[in-house]
Amino acid sequence: xxxxxxxxxxxxFLLIIISVVMYLLQDRIIFHPEKLPKDYRFEFINDFEEIxxxxxxxxxxxxxxxxxxxxxxxxIFYHNHSGNIEHWSRFALFMNKLDHDVLLMDYRGFGKSTGxxxxxxxxxxSLLWYSYxxxxxxxxxxxxxxxxIGATFATYVASLNKPKKLCLESPVYSINYVAKVHxxxxxxxxxxxYKFETYKYIVDVPCKIYIFHGKQNKFINYNSxxxxxxxxxxNTELFLIPDANHYNLINSTYYLSKIAEICKK
Numbered sequence: 001x002x003x004x005x006x007x008x009x010x011x012x013f014l015l016i017i018i019s020v021v022m023y024l025l026q027d028r029i030i031f032h033p034e035k036l037p038k039d040y041r042f043e044f045i046n047d048f049e050e051i052x053x054x055x056x057x058x059x060x061x062x063x064x065x066x067x068x069x070x071x072x073x074x075x076i077f078y079h080n081h082s083g084n085i086e087h088w089s090r091f092a093l094f095m096n097k098l099d100h101d102v103l104l105m106d107y108r109g110f111g112k113s114t115g116x117x118x119x120x121x122x123x124x125x126s127l128l129w130y131s132y133x134x135x136x137x138x139x140x141x142x143x144x145x146x147x148x149i150g151a152t153f154a155t156y157v158a159s160l161n162k163p164k165k166l167c168l169e170s171p172v173y174s175i176n177y178v179a180k181v182h183x184x185x186x187x188x189x190x191x192x193x194y195k196f197e198t199y200k201y202i203v204d205v206p207c208k209i210y211i212f213h214g215k216q217n218k219f220i221n222y223n224s225x226x227x228x229x230x231x232x233x234x235n236t237e238l239f240l241i242p243d244a245n246h247y248n249l250i251n252s253t254y255y256l257s258k259i260a261e262i263c264k265k
Contacts (some may be wrong), residue, residue, distance in 0.1 A: 062113045075102045
């Protein structure tokens with residue numbers, strides 16, 4: 001019995017310490033923003049407009065509307081946990097070639113946007129950008145695209161509105177589901193400050209849903225997308241790409257052809 005306690009007690013103590021450290025550092029673990037100075041000037045070949053929205057609590061959200069020459073609609077792009085809108089402008093330029101304007105935005109603490117990381121305000125901010133889009137486009141011309149945790153925001157917005165379509169790339173089922181894969185030995189549900197429960201919102205999405213996920217994705221396992229698709233079978237198409245991971249989906253000819261096909265619908 002003493003030997004058992006001698007082994008188990010230190011292990012439990014170590015797991016408690018790790019859990020506390022993970023709780024305190026999870027903002028740094030989850031979010032990898034690249035900040036930009038307020039006077040930073042964006043430069044693109046395509047026509048674009050820089051947008052600043054003020055939130056109810058006085059913070060400023062920075063975004064870009066990058067325009068196609070012959071636009072047939074708008075894609076609102078909610079990026080993932082890293083970078084900033086300049087980094088993700090490559091997606092906008094790709095969509096411009098498919099005749100869609102693209103609205104990119106930075107979350108609080110990313111790029112020029114101010115404020116602290118907070119899931120509730122992230123969700124509210126995502127609706128603020130949709131309201132901006134509704135002031136400039138007919139809703140039947142607005143599509144949503146979310147990548148990683150951005151898929152949670154895009155799905156949340158879609159569940160409360162009637163966009164033309166919803167595209168999700170490497171979406172999280174929930175932060176707890178992802179964390180359990182990486183840290184199976186920790187009480188992730190207890191120590192997590194964030195939920196990103198995409199599964200709760202997807203069941204209320206009224207439009208067609210398209211989900212893309214690389215089967216080699218080591219960061220967000222493709223089963224996350226499988227589980228989400230099973231919750232909304234009637235209006236969801238799932239595309240699993242065998243040789244793609246979390247970073248190279250844009251290089252897949254299959255993905256590119258499917259996105260081009262979807263944009264025509």
